[in-house]
Amino acid sequence: MIFLILVILAAFYMAYSLGGNDAANAMATSVGSKAINYKEAVIIAAVANLLGALLVGGHVSLTIGKGIVSPDFFHLHTQRFIIGMFASLISAGLWVQVATHLGLPISTTHAIVGAVIGFGIFAGGFSFVKWWKVVKIVLSWLTSPLLGGLIAFWVFRFIRNFILESDEPQRAAKKYGPIFSGFVFFIIVLSIIYKGLHLKMPLTRSLMLSFTGGFLGYLITWAFVKRMKKRNRKFEEVEWLFAILQILTATYMGFAHGANDVANAIGPAAGVWSIIKKGTISGETIPLWILSIGGIGLALGTALFGYKVIKTLGEDVTEITPTRGFSAEFGAATTVLIFSKLGIPISTTHTVVGAIIGIGFARGMSALNIAVIRNILISWILTLPLTGITSGILYWMLKTIFRV
Amino acid sequence: MKKPGWLKIFRKAPFQPLLDHMKKSMEVVSLLKPLFESLMEGKKEEVEKTIEEIYKKEHECDILKNEIRDHLPRSLFMPVSREDFLRYLHEQDGLPDRVEDIAILVSLKDLKFPEELKEEFNILLDKAVESARLACKITEKLDELMETSFGDKEVEEVHKMIDELSVLEWKTDKKAYLAAKKLFSLEDKLKPSDLILWFNIIHEIAGIADHADCLGKALRLMIAK
Numbered sequence: 053m054i055f056l057i058l059v060i061l062a063a064f065y066m067a068y069s070l071g072g073n074d075a076a077n078a079m080a081t082s083v084g085s086k087a088i089n090y091k092e093a094v095i096i097a098a099v100a101n102l103l104g105a106l107l108v109g110g111h112v113s114l115t116i117g118k119g120i121v122s123p124d125f126f127h128l129h130t131q132r133f134i135i136g137m138f139a140s141l142i143s144a145g146l147w148v149q150v151a152t153h154l155g156l157p158i159s160t161t162h163a164i165v166g167a168v169i170g171f172g173i174f175a176g177g178f179s180f181v182k183w184w185k186v187v188k189i190v191l192s193w194l195t196s197p198l199l200g201g202l203i204a205f206w207v208f209r210f211i212r213n214f215i216l217e218s219d220e221p222q223r224a225a226k227k228y229g230p231i232f233s234g235f236v237f238f239i240i241v242l243s244i245i246y247k248g249l250h251l252k253m254p255l256t257r258s259l260m261l262s263f264t265g266g267f268l269g270y271l272i273t274w275a276f277v278k279r280m281k282k283r284n285r286k287f288e289e290v291e292w293l294f295a296i297l298q299i300l301t302a303t304y305m306g307f308a309h310g311a312n313d314v315a316n317a318i319g320p321a322a323g324v325w326s327i328i329k330k331g332t333i334s335g336e337t338i339p340l341w342i343l344s345i346g347g348i349g350l351a352l353g354t355a356l357f358g359y360k361v362i363k364t365l366g367e368d369v370t371e372i373t374p375t376r377g378f379s380a381e382f383g384a385a386t387t388v389l390i391f392s393k394l395g396i397p398i399s400t401t402h403t404v405v406g407a408i409i410g411i412g413f414a415r416g417m418s419a420l421n422i423a424v425i426r427n428i429l430i431s432w433i434l435t436l437p438l439t440g441i442t443s444g445i446l447y448w449m450l451k452t453i454f455r456v
Numbered sequence: 457m458k459k460p461g462w463l464k465i466f467r468k469a470p471f472q473p474l475l476d477h478m479k480k481s482m483e484v485v486s487l488l489k490p491l492f493e494s495l496m497e498g499k500k501e502e503v504e505k506t507i508e509e510i511y512k513k514e515h516e517c518d519i520l521k522n523e524i525r526d527h528l529p530r531s532l533f534m535p536v537s538r539e540d541f542l543r544y545l546h547e548q549d550g551l552p553d554r555v556e557d558i559a560i561l562v563s564l565k566d567l568k569f570p571e572e573l574k575e576e577f578n579i580l581l582d583k584a585v586e587s588a589r590l591a592c593k594i595t596e597k598l599d600e601l602m603e604t605s606f607g608d609k610e611v612e613e614v615h616k617m618i619d620e621l622s623v624l625e626w627k628t629d630k631k632a633y634l635a636a637k638k639l640f641s642l643e644d645k646l647k648p649s650d651l652i653l654w655f656n657i658i659h660e661i662a663g664i665a666d667h668a669d670c671l672g673k674a675l676r677l678m679i680a681k
Contacts, residue, residue, distance in 0.1 A: 080463065157462035208605070217607040287603045371469050373603070405462050415535035415605040418469030423531035424462060 055134045059324045060342070062141040064349045067317035069145055070160050071101060071353025072361065073152050074313055074400055079362055081377035081404070082302040087295035090362040096299070097306045097358060098351040104310025105347030107244045108392055109318070110338045115185070115395045116164060116319030121172035122180045130327050135450045136175055136443075137320035140167035143442035144316070147435070157428050159399035162435040164316040165189055170440025171447045189396060193432065196387055196398040197406025204383025204407035208414045211375050215290060225290045229297055230273040236304050236382070237269025238262050243311070243389050273297070294374035301381035308388035309400050310350060316397065318346035371418055376411050383407035402428060467532055470524050470541065471598055477520040477548060478595040484513045484552040485588045485664065488581060495562065496569045507559045514556040521549045535605065540678040547674050548595065550667035551588055558660045561653055570646060573654070576638045580631040584664040587624040590617065591668035594675060601679065611679050618672035628665035632658050 079093040088096070121136075144163040151158035165186075172181040211228075218224040242262035277293060322338045372380075384400070384407040391398045405428065412420045487510050494502035524545060528538060594617050597610070604610045635658050643651060 084466075157464075212605050212607055216604040217609055287600070371466055401462050405465060408465060409533075412533050412535075418471055418534065418602055419467040420533040421465050421467045421529075421531055422533045423529070424465040427464070428462060 053328075055131070055138070056324060056328050059134060059138050059141065059321050060345060062138055062145070063317045063321035064345055066141050066145045066148075066160075066164075067314065067346045067349025068353035068357070069148055070313060070317055071098075071350035071355075072357030073148065074160055074309065079302055079306070081372050081380050081408075082298050083362055084372045085295065085298065085374045085377040087298040087374050087377065088302065090359060092299075093302065093362050094355055094359045096303050097309075097362075098354040100303045100306025101310035101314075101354060102347040102351040104307035104312075105314035105318075105350055106310075106340065106343050108307075108311035108389070109314040109343050109346065115189075116168060116315050116323075116397055119185050119395075120165065120168045120182060120189075122176070122182055131454070132175055132447075132451060133327055134324045135454065136171040136447050137168075137324050139446035139450055140164065140171050140439075140443045141317070141320050143167045143170075143446050144439050147439050147442065151431075156431055157401065157405075157424070158431050158435055159401055160313060160316045161397045161399045162193070162432065163439045164319070165397060166436035166439035167443035168320065169436065170442070170444040173440065174444030174447050192391060192396045192398050193402065196391055196403045197409075199390070200384045200387040200403040200406040201410030201413070202383070203386055203410070204379045205410035205414050207382050208376065208379035208411045208416050211294075211379060212414070212416070216287065216375070221287060222289045222293075225293045226277045229277055229293055230270045232378075232382070233273035233297060233300055234266040234270030236300055238266030239386060239389060240304060240307060241265030243393065273300075291374045294378045298374045298378045298381065301378050301385060305381045305385040305388075305404075308385040308392065310347065311392045312388045312398060313400055314343065314346040314350055317349060318342055319397075321345075372408075376408075376416050379411055379416070380404060380407040383410060402432075468527065469602075470528060470534075471602060473520065473524045473527075474541075474545065474548070474598070475595055477517060477524065477545070478592050480513065480517050480520060481548060481552045482588065482592050484510055484517060484555045485585060487513070488555060488558065488585060488661075491559065491562065492569070492577070492581060495567065496574065498569075500566075503562065507563050510555055510559040514552045517549060517552040521545060535602070536678045540674060544671060544674040544678060547667050547671035548591070550670070551591070551664060554660055554663045554667060557663075558657055561657050561660065564653060565649065567653060568650065570639075570642055570650075570654070572642055572645075573635065573638055576631070576635040577658070580628065580635045580658065580661055583624065583628040583631050584661045587621060587628060587665040587668040590621050590624060591671050593617065594621070594672060598675075606679055614675065614679065618676055621669055621672040625665045625669035628662055632662035 079088075079097050082088050083090055083093050141164070144160070144167040147163050148158060148160050169181055169186060215221055215224040215228055239262075241264075242258065245258045245261055273296075276296065318338070322342050325339070325342055381404075384404045387403050387407075388398060388400055405424070408417065409420065409425075411417050487506055491503065491506045491510070494506060525542070528542070530538070532538065534541065594614065597614055597617065601607075601610050601614060636655060639646075639651065639654050639658065646654075
């Protein structure tokens with residue numbers, strides 16, 4: 053029992069530091085384009101993260117909690133499993149903090165996956181890691197920025213061809229804006245009810261419900277847009293409208309982030325919980341209260357710590373306009389939700405970067421520093437061994453101390 | 457609080473500084489009219505003052521230009537090619553450069569403005585300044601090009617402006633020819649040194665339109681798909 057409390061505390065700590073760093077990233081483009089100020093961004097991020105974690109967060113958690121290491125060995129050594137998960141959480145949290153201080157583009161997802169793999173190798177040798185699952189996760193780290201970039205590219209091309217390039221950009225924006233908004237609502241509702249809430253609802257009915265949600269979103273935005281005032285400069289009005297839509301995608305992004313990244317903290321804790329409660333790690337669902345701890349940790353981290361990050365973002369990312377920010381967030385959030393559904397943990401940050409580069413390929417960004425890609429690749433290669441070795445050593449130390 | 461590393465992907469875009477450079481260049485170009493007006497009226501002090509101002513502002517243009525160049529690393533990912541952008545900047549910087557050359561020519565000796573040349577010369581000067589103004593408008597248009605990510609409609613509009621610029625350059629050359637012809641019709645009245653200087657000044661003024669035209673051509677390359 054004391055172990056469970058310790059692991060949950062560690063998970064809470066991880067969720068807290070994660071909320072402070074990663075959640076802020078999701079808001080970067082919105083604050084950068086001045087769609088919202090940093091205080092609003094903090095509130096939106098915290099609430100959306102909490103909801104995403106609670107409603108859709110369970111799937112990825114299961115993968116991290118027990119999908120990476122083979123459960124056979126740990127059925128016999130439950131205490132080692134618990135210690136291992138504790139070690140993973142601590143070492144991942146540690147590296148995330150160190151990297152944040154050094155300004156390195158590290159991903160919390162990569163950190164926790166690397167830590168769990170490291171502990172698996174130290175505990176039971178190479179054969180105790182489910183390598184095909186690891187390959188699948190690593191492949192998704194390459195495919196997720198690509199998919200994010202592709203979606204963002206096409207969303208931006210659509211905005212360009214049908215709104216910015218139309219004879220009357222303002223009217224076109226008013227026409228297509230609510231459709232985009234409806235689409236976001238559709239996906240969010242679909243991801244919540246289809247699998248998210250563990251409702252055994254048939255696909256047709258959940259689709260119908262999602263369509264209703266989407267239509268409602270369409271109507272709300274339409275009513276909002278109708279009251280829009282005329283503005284002077286040619287594209288000012290369009291950008292202003294997208295600034296409103298961007299608040300929506302920022303929320304969407306926060307939601308997707310909560311759904312995907314709560315697992316980084318809560319996955320190991322969920323694994324420990326199920327082995328203590330049921331003596332096995334084969335359960336399919338994670339109790340809501342564990343998800344809540346992760347979600348609250350995320351929200352709290354965002355609220356208390358994230359404002360600093362978000363404030364910096366607002367000052368730094370000034371080159372991105374609302375149409376670009378909207379496209380990037382839409383592409384990234386959709387990608388993250390798709391992968392969350394598949395139960396594969398991906399890096400939100402890197403997906404956002406992929407989406408931004410996708411817009412660059414559509415000639416939409418005025419200046420991107422491509423050298424950053426190299427840093428990201430290096431961090432990809434370095435994060436796994438670093439967190440893996442740290443968590444392995446920590447596991448070995450704890451094992452020796454507790455003699456289990 | 458260090459900013460997250462991936463945010464370094466955003467670089468300051470060079471398009472606003474480019475516009476700043478253009479505006480500063482136009483300040484230099486617009487000093488030409490007062491310069492020759494003072495010369496015509498024989499106000500030596502005014503002429504000297506204007507020349508000093510041209511030197512000063514041309515230098516400021518150079519500083520702006522170098523700042524833009526310093527912030528264009530090879531790893532920058534822009535919607536236009538780096539080479540095309542630099543060529544554009546080069547042509548744009550040709551405008552204040554030419555004005556400076558003219559100021560130098562005027563300052564070489566105590567130059568007199570031949571009364572008979574006045575009409576043709578002013579027509580030429582107006583045309584050259586007009587082409588520089590159009591070039592300035594084109595640089596301002598880059599903002600809209602960026603906003604629509606080089607959408608067909610904006611590109612077409614800019615193409616029209618570029619064509620207009622070519623026509624202006626051609627017209628300026630014709631006016632330069634007329635002004636030169638007039639100048640040589642006065643050869644018996646003028647000192648040889650004045651003749652040389654005025655001929656060079658006419659040549660340099662026509663050069664302003666040349667640079668404006670080349671700027672348009674550079675933009676054409678920049679926005680070509």
